[in-house]
Amino acid sequence: MDVRRLRYFMVVADELHFGRAAERLHISxxxxxxxxxxxxxxxxxxxFHRTTRRVRLxxxxxxxxxxxxxxxxxxxxxxxxxxxxxxxxxxxxxVGFVSSASYSxxxxxxxxxxxxxxxxxxxxxxxxSGEQFDKLHDGTLxxxxxxxxxxxxxxxxxxxCTEHLVACVPSDHRLASYPEVTPEDLASEPMIxxxxxxxxxxxxxxxxxxxxxxxxxxxxxxxxxxxxxxGFVAGGLGFTVLPxxxxxxxxxxxxxxxxxxxxxxxxxxxxxxxxxxxxxxATVFQEYLRIAAQETSGPRSTVECH
Numbered sequence: 001m002d003v004r005r006l007r008y009f010m011v012v013a014d015e016l017h018f019g020r021a022a023e024r025l026h027i028s029x030x031x032x033x034x035x036x037x038x039x040x041x042x043x044x045x046x047x048f049h050r051t052t053r054r055v056r057l058x059x060x061x062x063x064x065x066x067x068x069x070x071x072x073x074x075x076x077x078x079x080x081x082x083x084x085x086x087x088x089x090x091x092x093x094x095v096g097f098v099s100s101a102s103y104s105x106x107x108x109x110x111x112x113x114x115x116x117x118x119x120x121x122x123x124x125x126x127x128x129s130g131e132q133f134d135k136l137h138d139g140t141l142x143x144x145x146x147x148x149x150x151x152x153x154x155x156x157x158x159x160x161c162t163e164h165l166v167a168c169v170p171s172d173h174r175l176a177s178y179p180e181v182t183p184e185d186l187a188s189e190p191m192i193x194x195x196x197x198x199x200x201x202x203x204x205x206x207x208x209x210x211x212x213x214x215x216x217x218x219x220x221x222x223x224x225x226x227x228x229x230x231g232f233v234a235g236g237l238g239f240t241v242l243p244x245x246x247x248x249x250x251x252x253x254x255x256x257x258x259x260x261x262x263x264x265x266x267x268x269x270x271x272x273x274x275x276x277x278x279x280x281x282a283t284v285f286q287e288y289l290r291i292a293a294q295e296t297s298g299p300r301s302t303v304e305c306h
Contacts, residue, residue: 001042002038002039003072003075004035005035005036005038005039005042006039006068006072007072008021008025008032008035008036008039009036009039009047009061009064009065009068010065010068010072011024011025012032012036012048012055013047013057013061013065016054016055016056016057017055018032018033018036018055036048043060043064045058045060046058046060046061047060047061047064048061091120091121091279091281092120092121092122092123093120093121093122093123093142093143093279093281093282093285094123094125094140094141094142094143095122095123095124095125095141095142095143095144095145095282095285096125096126096127096131096132096135096136096141096143096144096145096146097124097125097126097127097132097144097145098126098127098128098129098132098145098146098147098267099126099225099226099227100147100226100242100243100245100246100267101145101267102126103245103248103249104161104245104267104292104293104296105145105160105161105267105289105292105293105296106124106145106289106292107292108288108291108292108295108296109285109288109289109291109292110122110124112288112291112292113281113284113285113288116284116288117281117284120281122285125141127141127144128198128199128224129144129146129147129148129149129198129199129200129201129202129270130195130197130198130199130200131198132144132145132146132270133146133149133153133154133155133200133270136155136270136271136272136273137154137155137272137273139272139276139277141272142272142278142279142281142282143269143270143271143279143282143285143286144269144270144271145160145267145268145269145270145289146201146267146268146269146270147199147201147202147243147265147266147267147268148200148201148202148204148205148265148266148268149200149201149268149270150201153200153201153270154273155270155271155272155273156270156271156272156273156274157268157269157270157271158268158269158271158286159266159267159268160266160267160268160269160289160290160293161266161267161293161296162264162265162266162267163243163244163245163264163265164243164244164258164259164262164263164264164265165205165206165209165241165242165243165244165259165263165264165265166241166242166243166244166246166247166256166257166258166259167181167186167239167240167241167256167257167258167259168229168230168233168239168240168241168242168246168250168254168255168256168257169181169189169233169239169254169255169257170233170234170236170239170253170254170255171252171253171254171255172236173236173239173255175189175239175257176255176257178257179257179258180257180258180259180260181257181258181259181260182259182260182261183209183210183211183214183259183260183261184214186209186210186217186239186241186259187210187214187215187216187217188217189217189238189239190217190218190219190220190237190238190239191217191218191219191220191238191239191240191241192219192220192221192222192223192229192232192233192237192238192239192240193206193219193221193222193223193240194206194222194223194224194229195222195224198224199224201268202265205263205264205265206241208263209241209259209261209263217239220237220238221237221238226242226243226246229242230242230246230250230251230254231251233253233254234251234253234254235253241259241263243265244256267293269286269289271286
């Protein structure tokens with residue numbers, strides 16, 4: 001059914017005069033009369049009693065007017081809402097993020113996004129990089145903030161910021177007093193590591209620190225959150241390697257020591273695969289992440305923004 005004809009009908013039902021209705025619709029009267037006749041033929045009922053003196057609604061016309069009252073406004077609202085979704089100003093945006101992003105870029109980006117796009121429902125999911133890669137591939141995540149990774153993940157990746165990796169050791173450990181440690185210094189120490197499946201890019205960066213002939217340390221525990229790793233280090237269970245920004249919230253029982261080879265890690269934005277449906281608001285959130293990365297790195301910061 002042609003919605004335009006229904007709109008024409010409502011104007012004629014309002015005016016009960018084809019001439020005035022045509023003026024309101026900015027069309028001539030003959031096409032309007034034709035459209036109403038077409039609508040009556042489509043519905044199989046007469047909607048108006050027409051005489052040379054007056055026009056009035058039939059019982060069927062009264063019923064149609066009652067049914068359409070508010071319905072066309074709701075349709076207009078729905079179309080407007082769809083436009084808002086298409087332009088990224090409405091709908092639901094689901095963003096995943098690694099734990100290290102929760103104390104750096106995410107708070108600033110989220111605040112700006114909620115202020116600028118209040119009509120978008122923002123769903124935040126703390127996930128490992130591996131979990132985010134899976135969800136981006138299956139379409140249940142619109143955007144991800146991950147650690148490291150490359151083209152082998154099969155997803156578009158955009159660098160946000162790069163920082164050094166550091167050794168985190170118990171404060172009473174002999175290495176805590178070193179100005180810096182070498183991979184050889186760490187190789188013989190028990191290590192708090194991370195599962196490769198959940199953190200493929202980050203664990204690849206860790207492996208690159210210990211190049212032959214330096215053996216990879218013995219991993220005694222594997223965890224998925226930096227906070228857990230720091231807790232284990234504070235408890236004297238071993239050392240771990242984390243982004244330098246952990247110095248902002250590490251416990252006193254943990255000492256952060258530079259690594260001589262100056263390895264780095266990069267926080268990245270991961271998007272759905274090429275050709276997959278994309279939420280327009282994801283582009284906006286990605287830009288706010290970029291701005292947040294620049295704001296988070298002060299003039300004395302070792303974080304390099306992209």
